[in-house]
Amino acid sequence: MSMKPEYCMLSLLIPGPQSPGKDIDMYLQPLIEYLKLLWEIGVETYDASKNETFQMRAALLWTINNFPAYTMLSGWSTKGKLTCPCCNKNTSSLQLKHSWKTVYMDHRVFLPMNRPWRTNKRSFNGKQELRPPPPAIEGPKIFEMLQNAKNVFGKKQSKTKDHLNARYDLKNLGIWKNLQPKEVNNGKRTKLAKACFSMTATEKSIFCGVLKTTKLPDGSASNISCCFITLEEIDLLELKIVETLCQLERIFPPSFFDIMVHLPIHLANEVRLGGPVQFRWMYPPERYMCTLKSYVRNRSWPEGSIAEAYLAEECLTFCSRYLHGGVQTRLNKRPRNDDDPNEDEVVPSKLFSNKGRSLGVRNREPIKLDDISIAQARVYVLHNCEEVANCVRSNLTIINYREHEEEVNNQRGTKWRKAKVHNKTFAQWFETRVRDPNVPFWLKELSRGPSSIARRFSGYVINGYRFHTVECEARRKTQNSGVTLTTLTSSFASAKDQSLIQDNVAYYGRLFEIVKLDYFGHFKVVLFRCEWYDAERDKYGLTFIQFHKKCFQDEPFILASQAHQCFYVQDPYEHNKHYVIETVPRDLFKTSDKSESEARQTHYSEQHEHITSPAIPADDGELILERTDLRPTVIETFSSSHFYLNKEFIDLKAISSKNLLRQFEAKRQKIVTECKKYEMEAAAANDKEKSE
Known part of the structure; x- marks a missing residue:
């Protein structure tokens, strides 16, 4: 109920076509002042059931934001070597030489120490993995780290991940020889074998066609069924995520593993800390922002359109609370799949x-x-x-x-x-x-x-x-x-x-x-x-x-x-x-038979400490990473002269648009002058021939 649109308040609307970035601190200052007031002093509130007033206090439990906005709100950088806020300084990252990107692999550290994949060299990065998982950072440690932190408000002044540079990264790391680039025709061309996950145009069309033409039951595509998960299932889910990421490391090149692929490793602990995920995930805010954007009627003043429509919506919702029960409103409407008879x-x-x-x-x-x-x-x-x-x-x-x-x-x-x-x-x-x-x-x-x-x-x-x-x-x-x-x-x-x-x-x-x-x-x-x-x-x-x-x-x-x-x-x-x-019914909730006192207490813990775990296949062999039924891709190899020409072209693109236009105009004038000079010389030669 707390995530329904009628219980959300639009307290801040930042104007402008771009994200405020670190300047969001300036906009949040009034909100922070109100939060301090609610926590330290409180506000006088009327209790209709007791017909009296009381001091209501409130506290900020958590914020809901996507990962790029994490930088703006917390100050923790979501780029570079230490991107993961949970792993912190123990984040396992790798800078790829040819792809020019930072990747986050080595998920075998989260496996139990007795798993065979820890000693498997051929299917992973060519090394054994004997390190323990990174220790969890608890609340007191985080508080100690923030003691000397300084807040500085404001700012300081279709692609694929299996490309040529990604294959050169495999060669640089010395893994997966079947997928490494091979030079042919005396180095003039480079041959790339098709990976096991490669798809032809026909296969892509078939795959997308299945997703496009499949009819799903009512409510299944837009609303995934909610359920409560037990603590035992969280433990199993945690190890299942580790297993899945290790399986992906055996199949996809290192360039695939950006920070968004790494973050699911910490989802189970997030559930342990924050409880049911439906109160903290981004889906309701994203849907609500779509509703707010639909309020825009005047594109010259989108913020004004949103504010006016939101105010009208709030007034109608407030008035509907005083209508009798026989009138159906958004607050008492019948559930979509309610099976009570007419x-x-x-x-x-x-x-x-x-x-x-x-x-x-x-x-x-x-x-x-x-x-x-x-x-x-x-x-x-x-x-x-x-x-x-x-x-x-x-x-x-x-x-x-x-x-x-x-x-x-x-x-x-x-x-x-x-x-x-x-x-x-x-x-x-x-x-x-x-x-x-x-x-x-x-x-x-x-x-x-x-x-x-x-x-x-x-x-x-x-x-x-x-x-x-x-x-x-x-x-x-x-x-x-x-x-x-x-x-x-x-x-x-x-x-x-x-x-x-x-x-x-x-x-x-x-x-x-x-x-x-x-x-x-x-x-x-x-x-x-x-x-x-x-x-x-x-x-x-x-x-x-x-x-x-x-x-x-x-x-x-x-x-x-x-x-x-x-x-x-x-x-x-x-x-x-x-x-x-x-399928599962739209409004079905799965609850545990155990009482809260009987349930096992599970705190913020390391992933390898759990006793029960799903069965991980004891496959210590090398996967077939190459598709032999498809022809390899052949790419022209540029010489050093081509490289310098390409570098000059990149430098040319870096020139501002005004300078580029001036250069084009000067060249055009030069060409026009040379053409006129040539025409004059040709006309003079013709006159001379006629006179002779």
Whole structure:
């Protein structure tokens, strides 16, 4: 809630087209004075609940800024050898001779001391890494370092990272001989082998095409699901980041590792210090700045436009706080995927969940179900109603149920066929057995089956997900028709299999119809009609389906309350193959079962001290860094004379624009004068020839 726009105050708006840099200290001086006042004295504030005033005090907990702005606010330089504020003076940096940039590698120091990658020379920089991780700087040490610090206000007067100079850096460091540049044609040309991460134009087009054409579920692309992470998961995440960075060091050249690649190594400790990241990350401020920029109507005075629109927005928000609860405002608006039913859809029932609400303009469209659909829906509802299962397990019907099973088993056929017959005839058997006077009335009504007249919806919100049918989804940019269901299932491997297997099985399909069955006014239930597909796994362990390989066509229905959402990504090479990606509800929060007192206390600690860690592959060999299926890149090698010419050209570019224009004008005048002189000499020669 604290990161919502209505709870953010625009206290300072710095004019000008450029960043203020270190001059931001001058603008922040009034804010600092107010913060001192709030901390030392406080301000008199009215408490509406107690009808009295009190001295309210406030403290600055943290600031939210991107990394380049870190220099302006803290004074710590974000460029050079000691860029990382967490590693401080122990930052491991390297100045590349040919690329002219500082890189930050040696992430193996954060691995536990017994990891095999620490002694692997070939896959890294050619050296063993036996140093411990840099020690953490605690608060008292930082306070001591800042004691003698002096504040000086104001100022003092498409590229790639795998280029020719990056390859010369590999040669200078003496690593990865397969990727080092090789001179050919007596040094006139330089050949660069294609790295394993290189992509052709076609491969880049395919990769970008997948990202462009993939439809994601509603809310997944703009809002990553929030969750709470446990302290144990933080420890695992920390070592997983170290492992990932070490994997990257084995693949990419040193020029890839700028400071932004190094900083994730400290994210886990930042979570330990500051708590949940959603209160400190840049996404809400970035979105809010986009909102402020949209206020600009007069480009000559953008600051004035922002200030006027912000003031109007604040006034409307303040007035909306005094409106009654029946008026929907930005402060009490309904969550996007709220599954509380609409007022006209509430039908109290103890048999089925009352959660879920319909979407779309067709939510009142009545349809007539055919006999097959009614039979399929009726059987599924009976099999998935807990009260029916309790009735079957009771002493009243357990004997009759076993008799029914024996009657089916005495028929000819395989066990798979007998199970199928039992499933079809269960509804008729149950209807005849509940005529007993001791059976509750609602159970008798359920056994009758639903009415053939039902309602059809184009969308439905349930379990925190927003579902749409395939027909409705075709007109949208999001994909909300993917359905997955995991349930304990008794099944056979094939029609000839005789052994019954019971296990948790995940089913994947697409939603084609949403219907609400009406049991003659006694209760209602919403079902999803889906197409189910055979799920397979590829050699990487990824689950995929093919839309033409359907299964369970006789059982298309599931309860809406059982549905979870997934989406499918089409394989760019095999268009019939679609990979399954499961999603998390938009507003789902994961909390720990442990109380705060039982939770293990984890403080700001070094990365190698944790006991549990993810499994890191014990691969001590050399990776295949070269793509042999692509032709190497050949670059012309310039001689020393070319170098000096190029240097003169660079010096020429350094000349100011006015001097450059003067030089061009002088040359133009010289050329014009020479042309006129040549024309005069030519005319004189012609006159002389004519006179002779």
